[in-house]
Amino acid sequence: MNTEYKVVEAGHVLEEMQQLRADGYHLIQQCATRIDHGYELIYSFGRELEAQNLKITLDEDSSISSITSIFPCAFVYENEMHDLFGVDIKNIVLDYHGNLYRTAIKTPFK
Amino acid sequence: MSKRSVIPFGPQHPVLPEPIHLDLVMEDEKVVEAIPSIGFIHRGLEKLVDKKDFNEMVYVAERICGICSLGHGLGYSEAVEHVMDIEVPSRAKYIRTILSEMSRIHSHILWLGLLADGFGFESLYMESWRLREQVLDMFEEATGGRVIFSIMKIGGIRKDISNEMLADFQKRFDKMEEELKDIAKTFLDDVAVQSRLRDVGFLTKQQAEDLGCCGPFLRASGVKRDIRSTGYEAYGELDFEPCYSEIGDSYARTEVRIKEIFQAFDLIRQAIAKIPAGEIDVPVKGFPNGEYLTRIEQPRGEAVYFVKANGSKFIDRMRVRTPTFANLAGLTETLKGCDLADVPMLVLTIDPCISCTER
Amino acid sequence: MAIINFNKTVLHNLISKPATRLYPFEERVYPERTRGHVENDMDVCVLCGLCSIKCPTHAITVDKAAKTWSIRPMSCIQCRCCVDNCPKKCLSMAQKFQEPGPEKVTKTFHQTEKAIAAQEALMKAAKERAAAAAAAKAAAAGTATPAAPVQKPTE
Numbered sequence: 001m002n003t004e005y006k007v008v009e010a011g012h013v014l015e016e017m018q019q020l021r022a023d024g025y026h027l028i029q030q031c032a033t034r035i036d037h038g039y040e041l042i043y044s045f046g047r048e049l050e051a052q053n054l055k056i057t058l059d060e061d062s063s064i065s066s067i068t069s070i071f072p073c074a075f076v077y078e079n080e081m082h083d084l085f086g087v088d089i090k091n092i093v094l095d096y097h098g099n100l101y102r103t104a105i106k107t108p109f110k
Numbered sequence: 111m112s113k114r115s116v117i118p119f120g121p122q123h124p125v126l127p128e129p130i131h132l133d134l135v136m137e138d139e140k141v142v143e144a145i146p147s148i149g150f151i152h153r154g155l156e157k158l159v160d161k162k163d164f165n166e167m168v169y170v171a172e173r174i175c176g177i178c179s180l181g182h183g184l185g186y187s188e189a190v191e192h193v194m195d196i197e198v199p200s201r202a203k204y205i206r207t208i209l210s211e212m213s214r215i216h217s218h219i220l221w222l223g224l225l226a227d228g229f230g231f232e233s234l235y236m237e238s239w240r241l242r243e244q245v246l247d248m249f250e251e252a253t254g255g256r257v258i259f260s261i262m263k264i265g266g267i268r269k270d271i272s273n274e275m276l277a278d279f280q281k282r283f284d285k286m287e288e289e290l291k292d293i294a295k296t297f298l299d300d301v302a303v304q305s306r307l308r309d310v311g312f313l314t315k316q317q318a319e320d321l322g323c324c325g326p327f328l329r330a331s332g333v334k335r336d337i338r339s340t341g342y343e344a345y346g347e348l349d350f351e352p353c354y355s356e357i358g359d360s361y362a363r364t365e366v367r368i369k370e371i372f373q374a375f376d377l378i379r380q381a382i383a384k385i386p387a388g389e390i391d392v393p394v395k396g397f398p399n400g401e402y403l404t405r406i407e408q409p410r411g412e413a414v415y416f417v418k419a420n421g422s423k424f425i426d427r428m429r430v431r432t433p434t435f436a437n438l439a440g441l442t443e444t445l446k447g448c449d450l451a452d453v454p455m456l457v458l459t460i461d462p463c464i465s466c467t468e469r
Numbered sequence: 470m471a472i473i474n475f476n477k478t479v480l481h482n483l484i485s486k487p488a489t490r491l492y493p494f495e496e497r498v499y500p501e502r503t504r505g506h507v508e509n510d511m512d513v514c515v516l517c518g519l520c521s522i523k524c525p526t527h528a529i530t531v532d533k534a535a536k537t538w539s540i541r542p543m544s545c546i547q548c549r550c551c552v553d554n555c556p557k558k559c560l561s562m563a564q565k566f567q568e569p570g571p572e573k574v575t576k577t578f579h580q581t582e583k584a585i586a587a588q589e590a591l592m593k594a595a596k597e598r599a600a601a602a603a604a605a606k607a608a609a610a611g612t613a614t615p616a617a618p619v620q621k622p623t624e
Contacts, residue, residue: 002193002400027322028405029414029431042416044403049340053403073322073439077431083149094145101149101468109157166525169548237478240488247500254502254562260548268553269502296474 005042005055010064013056017070020045025052027067030077032085034109039087043067063088076100084109112137117450121150125228125454128464132457136450144445144453146438148464155469156428163423164190164398168262174430175466176257177220180213181408182430182466183262185415188342190264192402193419199389200344202266207344208276208381209252209261210406211374216245217409218367218374219290221461222297225364228458229306237293244286248279266391276382287375294368307361311444311456314358323440325411325433326370327460329354330362337407348380363459397421408433410461434460434467499564504547506567509538511578513559515588520551520560536585539577542567 008016025045033040041056041064058064066089068074079100081087086107098106115136121129129150135143158170171186172179184206191198198206223238246256252271253259261267297303313323318331328335329352336352338345353369355362399421405414411433419425437460444456490497499505507529516538521529528544529551531537545567552560 003403026319028412029416029429029436031416031429031431033418033427033429042403044414048335049337051403051405071322072320073436076435076438096147099149100147101152103149103152103154108154162525169525169546169550173546233479234475237482243488250503251500252502254500254504254549255547258546260504268549292474292478296478300474 003053005053008054008056010056010058010062013067014065014070016054017067020052021070023047027071027074027077030067030074030081032081032087032109034085039085041081041087058087061088063090065090066092068093083107086110114142119453123454126457126462128457128462129468130457130462130464132445132453134445134450134453139449139451141445141448141450141453144442146442148438148468150468151465152468156430159425159428161424164419164425165264165394167425167428168264169260171428171430172258172260172262174469175432175463177217177463178213178408178410178413178432178466179258180209180262181406181413183259184210184343185404185406185408185413185430186417186428187262187264188406189402189404189415189417190398190419190425192404193398193400193417194264194394194396196265196392196394198266198343199392200386201270201388202390203344204381204385205267205271205390206262207348208271208378208385209249209259210343211377211381212245212249214374214409215371216242216249217461218371219245221367221458222293222364225455225458226297226303228455229303231303234293234296234303241286241289241293244282248282251275252279263391265394266389268391270390273385273387276385280379280382283375283378287372290371294372297364297368304361306455307359307364309359309361310448310452311360311459312358313440313444315356317443318358318440321439321443322436323411324436325407325409325461326363326366327411327437327440330366331358332356337405337412340405342404342406344381344384345377347384348377350377360455360459367461397423398425410434410463410466411437430469432463432466432469434463437462438467501564503562503564504549505563505565506542506547507540507545507551508561508563509540509578510559510561511538511581512584512587513557514538514578514580514584515557516580517556519554519556523550523554525550536580537577538580539575541573541575543573 025047028044028046028051030043038057038059041058043054045052066078075092075094078089078092079096082089083098083101084107117134117136119132119134120126121131131147133145134141155170155174159167162170168183168186172183174182219238219242223235226234226238249259250256252275253261261269313331315332318328318333332354334352334354338350339352353366353373355366398419401418403414403416405412413433414431416429417425418427441460445453448456516531516533518531521531525548526544526546528541530539549562552562
C-alpha cells in the first residue's frame with residue numbers, strides 16, 4: 001500500500017499553499033528525498049485527522065519558493081532541507097543560511 | 111524608553127539539560143522574540159539506511175531517543191508494514207498498544223518530575239521518578255530492556271507477554287494509579303506549584319493550529335486532536351476520547367498530561383481485558399517496494415515516519431519528524447511576552463526532546 | 470488551602486523503608502528476560518556463522534579455520550538478534566550487564582574438544598548416511614553398476 005500524492009509543479013507551490021490554508025489545513029511536515037539529478041519534496045498537510053500529501057519534483061539546480069509566508073512554522077523544515085540536502089529555497093522568513101545543523105560536512109545527505 | 115538586548119540561552123542550562131539554544135530578544139525583563147537554534151548534536155541516523163537493511167533499521171529507529179524508543183520502533187515498523195502490505199496479528203497489535211501506553215505513562219511521569227525539578231520542588235520530583243521506576247521495571251520484565259526494548263520487528267513483536275504477566279502488571283498499575291493520585295493532587299492544587307504554572311505562556315487555539323503544534327501542547331490549547339483516534343494498532347477497538355483543556359497556559363499542559371496518564375491506565379486496563387490469544391508475528395517475505403507516510407501519537411505528540419523503498423534490501427529514505435520539531439515554532443510564540451525567569455519553565459512545558467529531534 | 474497536600478506523601482515516606490537499594494551490599498535481582506550480555510555454549514556451537522551475519526553491529530566474528538567464536542562486547546547492542554537466530558540454541562542472553570573497562574576488549578571463545586569431536590562424529594554420520602542413500606539409489610536404479618555401492622562404505 002502506498003501513500004497517495006498530489007503532484008504539484010514547483011512553480012505553483014504558493015497558489016497551492018494558499019488554497020490549502022484557505023481550506024483549513026495545517027502543516028504536518030516537509031521532507032526531501034534524493035533522487036537521480038534532483039530531489040523529491042513531500043509536503044504533508046492535515047485537517048483534523050485526515051492528511052494530504054503533495055509531491056514536488058525538483059531539479060538539482062532549480063529553486064523553489066519558501067512557504068513560510070503562508071505557514072510560518074515551515075521555517076524549521078525548510079532550513080533542514082537546505083542544510084541536509086542542499087535544496088535551494090528562496091525567501092525563507094527565518095533563514096539560518098546553513099547554520100541550523102552544525103554538521104562537519106555541508107549538505108551531508110546530498 | 112526600554113532598552114533592547116539579546117540574551118543567549120542554552121545549549122547548556124542548569125534547568126534544561128537539552129541542547130537547544132535560544133536567542134532571546136529582551137525588552138527589559140520581557141521577551142520580545144525568541145529565535146531557536148538546534149543542530150548541536152545532529153547524528154544523521156536517517157542516513158544509516160544505506161548501511162543497515164530494513165530489518166536492522168528497527169534497532170536504529172529505536173535508538174533515536176531513549177524516552178520515545180518504543181514509539182520510534184513502532185512508527186518505523188508500521189511504515190514498512192504498510193509498504194509491504196503486512197497485516198500484524200491481533201495479539202501483537204494489542205501488546206504494541208499496551209507497551210505504547212506504558213511508555214506514555216513513564217514519559218509523562220518523567221516530564222512531571224522534570225517540571226517539579228524546574229520549579230524547585232525537589233521532593234515532588236523524586237516522588238515522581240520513584241513512580242516512573244516501577245514502569246521501567248515492568249518494561250524490563252516484559253521486554254528485557256529498561257530503555258531500549260528491542261521488542262518491535264517488522265511483522266509483529268519479538269517476544270510474547272504472557273497473560274499471567276499482564277495480570278500481574280494490571281495489579282501493579284492499579285496500585286500505582288492510587289499513588290499517582292496523591293502526586294497529581296499536589297501538581298494540580300498546590301499553591302506553590304500553581305504560582306509558577308498559572309497564566310504563563312499562553313497559546314491560543316488558533317495559534318496552536320496555525321503553527322502546526324502537536325501532542326499535549328496542542329491539546330492544552332483546546333484542540334481535540336489525537337492521532338490515536340485514527341485507530342492505528344488496537345486503539346480502534348478501545349474506548350478512547352482525547353484529553354484536552356481550553357485554557358492554553360502551562361497549567362493546562364500539566365493538567366492534560368496528568369489526565370493522559372490516568373487515561374493510559376484506563377487504556378491498559380481495557381486492552382488487557384480484551385487481548386486475544388494467538389500468533390505474535392507473521393513471517394516477512396521479500397523486500398519492501400513503495401513509499402508510505404504514517405503518523406503515530408507518541409507521548410510527546412504526533413510523530414511522522416516516511417519510508418521510501420526501492421525493492422531491495424536497503425530502503426532509499428527513512429524520515430522521522432519528531433513531535434518536538436513541530437513544536438519549536440509554537441514554543442517561540444509562547445515565549446513572546448513572558449518574563450526571562452519563566453523561559454526555562456516554558457521550554458520545559460513543550461516536553462522538549464532535542465536529542466530525539468536531531469536524529 | 471492545598472499547601473498540605475504533599476504532607477501525606479512526606480509522612481508516608483518518613484515511616485516507610487527507602488525506595489533505593491543499598492547497592493554494594495545488596496545486588497539487584499534481574500528479571501529473567503533482561504538482556505545483559507551474550508553467552509555462547511561452546512560445547513554445542515558448530516560455528517555456522519549465522520549469528521555474525523545477523524548481527525546488526527557486526528560485533529560477532531566466527532573463524533572456522535581457527536575454530537573460534539569472538540564477540541566485541543563494546544559493539545554489542547544487546548538486541549538479542551543472534552540468540553533468536555541461532556540454529557543450535559547455543560547462544561543465550563545472560564542477565565548480568567557487560568562490565569565497563571578502560572579499553573575495548575574482544576572476547577574469544579575456542580571450540581572445545583568435545584564439540585569438535587561431536588561435530589566430526591556428526592559429519593561422519595552425515596557422510597555415511599549420504600553414502601548409504603547413494604548406494605540405495607544405485608541399487609534401486611538397477612543392477613547395471615553393482616560394484617560402485619559396495620566400495621563406498623569401505624572408504
